Amino acid sequence: MKKVSTESYKGVRDFYPEDQFIQRYLFEHMERVCELFGYEEYNASILEPTEMYRAKTSEEIINEETYSFIDRGDREVTLRPEMTPTVARMIAGKSREIPFPARWYSIQNFFRYQKPQHGRLREFWQLNADLIGVSGVEADAEIIAVAHDLVRSFGAEERDFEIRVSDRRLVDSIFEAAGVTPELRAPITRLLDRRAKLENFADELTTLVGDKGLALTLIDQIDRTTSSAYLEELRLLLAQMGVGNMIVDTKITRGFDYYTGMVFEVFDTDPANRRSMMGGGRYDNLLSMFGGESIPAVGFAMGDVVAKDFLEAHNLLPAYAPATEVMLAVVEKDSLSHALRLAHDLRREDVCVSVNFSGKRVGDQIRHADKMKIPFVIAVGTEERTTGRYTLKTLSTGVEITLPADRIAEHLFGALG
């Protein structure tokens, strides 16, 4: 028989218990912060009709950068590469039933058929939070505040990251004043997005607009534009929500076409990590692609890989701890049934307890518990069975305390906080 490889598929990850512990830590913080702002959790299938992405983005991206296939019923299907079209589809489908504004969040996995690199895989997990049905600056501020509070909830200080904000309308008005034709605006915006990485930005821009004078005028205008009345109002609202690390940066454009107003990205202030941690913006026209009325919306997304990298770089990752709180070491075979009953009682008191029925010596069982990072051990043998009192051992300190069965749970919760 041919041996099957134990390696995971290209560009995807296995989450062993230690890895999943980190994922869960990230997800729990995402859930908590979203819910503190009144956001509701939603979900959808990982499969979507290919047509939905085709309507919004180019044929080339669908063909080359998504996992798309034909199902047995000849339908074109795509593994979702992002959440925004799905939210838009769900909202548009029930726009007469949903009370607006809607505050929705979801943490899901996404697939993109691209060459894997550090921080960029073929499958990744991402939080999406969207505020749908309001067009005001207050909504933009709220979305940024959620993103801000999320990073803060991981233990980061404001000096550890900065929120770079711009406004598509601001840049568009510069284009308009300079007489740039509407067809050129999207390509220029995309070029602007890459400006920080380009050495010959002015040359490339000249090639694109076909006029060196115009290119230099644009650069000059963009560089001289430091803010707008709208962005200053945004800054004021953010200050009231405890956000003090917003900066205006007209280089932020978010590459793609569907953003219509405020756009932002969050960066690590450590120059060693120059990748954007998360980003978002306002997309007021996207929902109209499903027919019906146009509904304003603003949202952001944060990926698990960049989140983990950020926490690692700032030494904010928690140490692994299993859910298991106590292991019962069965001293001899005759005590097994007693141990099983004790475990059952403890579980009814909400204690996570595993029973070690390996038959090995108590010392070996304790060593196993220690390797598993289980914090407490109770040996169950003849002595415990006859007295009804149990010795709870704390492995980190070696301290032991003897208790009757009905006080074990109480003591554990006290010790574990």
Next chain:
RNA sequence: GUGGUCGUAGCUCAACGGUAGAGCUUCGGUUUGUGGUGCCGACGGUUGUGGGUUCGAGUCCCAUCGACCACCCCA
């Protein structure tokens, strides 16, 4: 998709073109109701895979798969 660097035990790495090794991990023992340190031992490999050159290939050449880096792209 294009270009580059690299693939040796579960992990980190040795080995001049000449018999594939060490540390850590895992498992067992250290004589049996209490772990972490010692000490002893075992498991573990068609050197990513497939070809080629050579008396002989982990080492050189080609292909392929994978990881990483720079592009592309970043919804």
